[in-house]
Amino acid sequence: MFSSVPQFKNAFLKKLEMMFGTSFEESTSREQFQTLGHMIREHVSSDWIKTNELYRAGAKKQVYYLSIEFLLGRLLRHNLINLGVEKVVCEGLGELGIELDQLEEIEADAGLGNGGLGRLAACFLDSLASLDLPGHGCGIRYKHGLFEQKIVDGYQVELPEQWLRHGHVWEIRKTDDAVEVPFWGEIESRMENGRLVFRHLNAETIMAVPYDLPVIGYETQTVNTLRLWNAEPSRFPANADIFKYKKDTESVSEFLYPDDTHDDGKILRLKQQYFLVASSLKAIVNSFKKKNKSLLEFHDYVSIHINDTHPAIAVPELMRILMDEEGLGWGDAWDITVQTLSYTNHTTLAEALERWPIRIFKPLLPRIFMIVEEINERFCKQVWEQYPGDWGRVESMAIIAHDEVRMAPLAIVGSHSVNGVAQLHTEILKNREMNLFYQFYPERFNNKTNGITHRRWLLKANPGLSGLITDAIGGSDWVSSPQKLEELMRFKDDSAFLEKLHDIKQANKERLAKRILDKTGIQVDTESIFDVQVKRLHAYKRQLLNVLHIMHLYNALKKDPEALLYPRTFIFGAKASPGYYFAKKVIKLINCVADKVNNDPATNGKLKVVFLENYRVSLAEDIFPAADISEQISTASKEASGTGNMKFMMNGAMTLGTLDGANVEITDLVGRENIFLFGLTAEEVLDYQHNGGYHSLEYYHHDERIRGVVDQLVNGFFPDTENHFNEIYDTLLGHNDQYFVLRDFASYAEAHQEISRSYLDRNAWLQKSLVNIAKSGYFSSDRTIMEYADQIWKVQSALKV
Incomplete structure (x- = not known):
């Protein structure tokens, strides 16, 4: 497309003047973005025509x-990467005083x-x-x-x-x-x-x-x-x-x-x-x-x-x-x-x-x-x-x-x-x-x-990690043959490599933390565990289980400031369908918990909760590389596959999940020592649904932690929310908790304890992260296709x- 930086700069300036009748100095960022986009589309038009002619003939x-x-x-940088000209364009724009990142932000x-x-x-x-x-x-x-x-x-x-x-x-x-x-x-x-x-x-x-x-x-x-x-x-x-x-x-x-x-x-x-x-x-x-x-x-x-x-x-x-x-x-x-x-x-x-x-x-x-x-x-x-x-x-x-x-x-x-x-x-x-x-x-x-396209979710979203992989295994062949990520396994005991892996994760967390601060005003601790659940909001995906557990952690910290082994930042992103009122109540609950936790000096240094509005692909590209924990906690048998679990895994996050959907295959690939599992199996859920035998009230009455957080939905614990969460309360107790939130609560809480203990051993944690990256090539959409x-x-x- 452009063999050199000078060639690109010359073509870019000519195209901008021709399209908008203005000088470069007078042009806006949007005009610059439009110019670059049209250049890319015009460049591929000949191949596009040839491809269609080949198919027709x-x-x-x-x-x-x-x-x-x-x-x-967004397609701008993705297209530049696929065309192999990202570096030339980035350098050329830089010499003109333009950052490609800024142009990318203009694209909706x-x-x-x-x-x-x-x-x-x-x-x-x-x-x-x-x-x-x-x-x-x-x-x-x-x-x-x-x-x-x-x-x-x-x-x-x-x-x-x-x-x-x-x-x-x-x-x-x-x-x-x-x-x-x-x-x-x-x-x-x-x-x-x-x-x-x-x-x-x-x-x-x-x-x-x-x-x-x-x-x-x-x-x-x-x-x-x-x-x-x-x-x-x-x-x-x-x-x-x-x-x-x-x-x-x-x-x-x-x-x-x-x-x-x-x-x-x-x-x-x-x-x-x-x-x-x-x-x-x-x-x-x-x-x-x-x-x-x-x-x-x-x-x-x-x-x-x-x-x-x-x-x-x-x-x-x-x-x-x-x-x-x-x-x-x-x-x-x-x-x-x-x-x-x-x-x-x-x-x-x-x-x-x-x-x-x-x-x-x-x-x-x-x-x-x-x-x-x-x-x-x-x-x-x-x-x-x-x-x-x-x-x-x-x-x-x-x-x-x-x-x-x-x-x-x-x-x-x-x-x-x-x-x-x-x-x-x-x-x-x-x-x-x-x-x-x-x-x-x-x-x-x-x-x-x-599967997922590793070209977007690793190569584009996580350039630091992509560069480390390329340097480590001696070339970028893995981009076309993602199964070659398996070669990373030879670095499992290489402490210098693992430290580089840590530094890249830390840089990604700092980038996301800046975005969180800019968008929400919430300051998060980048040394804390970033525990992330981002996906469509639905009862079976059990964002409710996650937020009830956060309420439990808050209650525990209020009683004992040393109750949490390691600081946590819980990050949510989700849209609820406009007519799905239960899901909207869960969003409200997450935000109420965030207000409570983030504004309490007693817990502020150890626990943070963030809900990032308008979850979308461009936001996901910042979130996946920064995550330490991938929450894949659907009721077993209800999630067909999941693809977020694959994106997190590919970026080195550890899965916390049920044996549901593709979590089963992730477990088979990485081994149970490199994933955190909890909860009912699919067979157990299906047996309950077919034969009965589950009574959510039993778990409410016999587990003080559950009783505490469920009562807080309706007892005035959250100021100015009278009757707001009655529907959630009734779903859990009056309608017998269709998605087994209370049944899996204790197992989920124990899995979180295990995560904290594991994170304290930094080298072992990085080894687990490396195994997940190395085994993720199987989940490339190239294999699926x-x-x-x-x-x-x-x-x-x-x-x-």
Whole structure:
């Protein structure tokens, strides 16, 4: 891109003057950022064009990854790293008096996701391009994303996220590729030339306009595409309220996850899902048809992946396109659909396995509902034939039942592959949650343990540690082959290396401490243990267990100033869904505890609590490298995998967790001596849920520590919070503590004691940290994507002959 610093500086100054008609001296930081972004995009445009031409002309299969979320984060430095020009650009800007860090701060995080689901999708795109695999993302260009979180009086307040306020330097609008997506209306059927055909009449149409983003591989010429669809007015319906139609249309791509506690919100969420699927599939089929191949070969050239149930409507939509628009019969269309589609399940929670009321689904998507009905009828007939007389089995497996359309069964029946995202998660799906489907389709179920792109979460986020690794193992080959991190094991007894590791961690903690001070005014002790829980806020992730334990530590310190073996800084970051009132109460509780603890002179030097508002990718990049403890404390069996656990591990933090999700595989890799485990196992939790036997009141009455902190929720311990935490109190005692917070409390508290004892032995702690880093290469998304590519999608590098 730029072979020398002088070449870059000259090109940068010329580009800035040409774009903004101003001298460098008069330019703003935003103009400088925009200039650099445009230079990068223009530089990769030739490779982007060549990549697309290679895919169009070639006979290789392509994969399209459909996801309702893509949590991209900032792309400026990430793209510079992947292009191999970060050093040249950094030096060139420095000679002009510009810090790259400052330009990076100008870029808004792309607000297209909420948590692990969206971040996984973004990591996968990076790996696909870096491995030269022909894979693209398909998502929605949310104007405001999820929301910007503010903490006001301890409560979460949601504001529109304005990430597009100044445009998005990486995107290109592709108006010529826009497609129409229909809703509502009626379906007319009639016979034409001996076959039944269908017409969608009086539909309300929305124009789906694509915005394409380049996905740049690491040190490769492959540039894949993330296509984001924007909802815009199409043809205004006759006799319609134009302003209402425009508002309703644009709302489809306005916010991620609208509140669906009422029918209007449910309709909007279902609209979003069909909008994503219908526009993406239309574009995919149009692209395929340019190859002049028979549609009967479609699945030989195209693989479409359903990321969780949100895009499951791809099953009937692909059937509709193949039958209604392309004239195929049901049998051929169904064979193609099943062989084309694959599905990843991300949850064991029933609430996350989407179900749509027929009263909403049928009128909104009339033709799609007809096809779903036919799929359901044919599938139920197959189940009946295999298990005659077993009405209970048919009812449990049906796609349509109890006046609902069930999206997980639809995805399973219409896909050739169904995968979980960690070994434990997949076994639970096969043996419990989806056991009936596993019995019926055993060949379809498989595991693909999640991964993360180490290029962002280690190389970019932690340059100090990355440099140490490169120097230690003699080169940067580990960036392309992360399994080579294993070579660090030979430094386990090297005290000089371990001291360097300590110094890097300390520098990262000081960087985060400065950010905490700037954002919150809270001064934290960088010599303390940084104990971190950052993730989506949900009851099963048990932020509540964490904060109740902090209350216990506070109570213990008030009684005995020597009760805490080592100072702790507890750091939280989390967003609660707008309609999830319990989760919002937990945020309030964390902030009340923080106010209490941080302002008490008796505990101020030993205990600090920080809630960092508006948790997002750019903030995470400061947090993960600084953490000593990674809180992965979900109720066993409830977390499908987790990816935060992998990011912390890769940056040398120790996991404190249950044997849940990928924690199980982390334990297998690092050994039990290098992880802190506690609590019920998945089998024990599932046994309690199936057979009963857990009574939270017993733990309340028999453990003084538990009784103390639970009572403090409602006894006035927190000033000016009358009745604020009654719901949490009732959840724990009145509703028998669904996620076993009180049952695991004692074990959790003991694990924290063990952490403090271990941290006192600095050399041993650093050895544990080193083992975690060295073993983390397995969790690279490169490994995960190669498993998907080889075993599910059957795609190969387009560069290979």
